[in-house]
Amino acid sequence: MIQFRPIYVICMREFIKFFREKSRLLGTLARPVLWLFVVGNGMSALIKPQAGFSYLQFIFPGMMGMTILFASIFSSISIVWDREFGFMKEMLVAPISRLSIVVGKAISGTAISAAQAIIILVLVPFLGIKLSVMEFLEVTALSLLVSFCITSLGILIAARLTSFDGFNIIMNFLVMPMFFLSGAMYPVTSMPPALRALTHLNPLTYGIDSFKHVLLADATPPMGPEFPLALDLAVVVAVSVLMLTLAALSFRKKE
């Protein structure tokens, strides 16, 4: 069912295109910088450091989550582009399985998204966060895991979108709420109960919390991690598997 060479070439295509589109890479890097240093610094005037951790340090794991969220959704939406501009047909009439297409898109989306999150780590020294080699590797592994989860969600959405019109709806009614209701900007425990309930349903919440376990290990709530790491990992893995399975199924049915 899974064929190696088609998956390899589907990934290569995404990587080539990613490196060619300079504006995409620039946008990815500019967004977290903007949030950190403009929004973050502005908010720092209101929120005083607590137990030795500043607001800028607090939102950094959230910025990694945001980078992954946008990068993963953007990567998987390429399926809609492919369909709109006809390239999907080239893949659909080739002697390869639908699963190979889905897996190829998932691997490439995950790698591109995680790479962007890891690039964001160059900002770490400016924020006074210290990162050992071991911790760097842990963040890398977590980035891959969270990217895979969000990319799978994106592929599921893309498989169900029939046209490009749905893209704005997804951005406004899914991606933005996922960002704001994820514990990226404010601690989950301090939210009103209704919003907190929604935040608990958001897989990104657990992804960002897992980053806090490494990047803000010494901090305590509200600045530090709010859930056990085991729970974070369990939710991210479970959601990934569920999303990718549903995506593969709906892809097979639709096309």
Next chain:
Amino acid sequence: MSIISVQNLSKHFKSLKAVDDISFSIGEGEVFGFLGPNGAGKTTTINILCTLLAPTAGTASIAGFDCVKQPDQVRSSIGLIFQDTTLDSGLTAYENLKFHAYLYNLDRKLTEKRIDEMLSVVELMGRKNDPIKNFSGGMKRRLEIARGLLHYPRVLFLDEPTLGLDPQTRNTIWEFINTLREREKITVFMTTHYMEEAENCGRIAIIDHGRIIALDTPQKLKDLVQGDTIHLVTENNERACAEISELFGIDCHPENGGLFIETERGEEFIPQLIHRLPVRVKSVNLRKPTLNDVFLKLTGRTIRDDVLSDDKEITREFVRSHRRAQR
């Protein structure tokens, strides 16, 4: 020895019979054409043959493989050139071909050789590493043909291969297809609604409302139309029609603000006609039989834009409701 065999094939979308019980077979090396207006069922048939759509009823096989039960074998045996471009404009010509080679699992050493070979055939060797977003419509088509042939398919499907191209490019594309066909001994299955393009086929199936209404060589089809066609525009077409029937005892079809008359030796008939017709003639046009006349004869309509827009509208309406239903 048929390479494509289709038996009692039907495809229904809700109440629309897009393909309605068609049967035909195509021999190896043949150039076979589907001619008909948009919405006649041409693309639906191609989509079933290339395993993108499941038929409602009937069977289809290519190179001995069943299109429903053995999709991977069928897909390896065919090359496709779709109506709309399916190239990735963010990649170079070479990268597009290489992507294809990997999907079709071509041998690694063979890949480079084939890519160069195909690029030379379609005269794009000099543009090998150029991004195709800078290519013209004709160049993109040629590259798609190169890509469709890269894995040496036994059947090449061309869905409206020259749609939207200027006549000169259209001719160039056809020269390529004919050269390639002779070299590679492949079978070509094409759809078109251009009459001139259909003349390139060995045999033509005329398709309308999902049914095959005629199937023969272009010459035999043209023989169905007796003699020449005169297109006449007069001050009162209805009256002229009635007069012509009475005076000369021949049929006439009103169409597009004028009328069509079929007759032997049109050039000798025209002076008589103008002399004896009591209605003033505004313009007259004599044509030797073409496939358009065959279509007119068989359906009572021309494959013209007014007819086209009707069918397009039906298709669009159907697609809209189909999409709504899916949501």
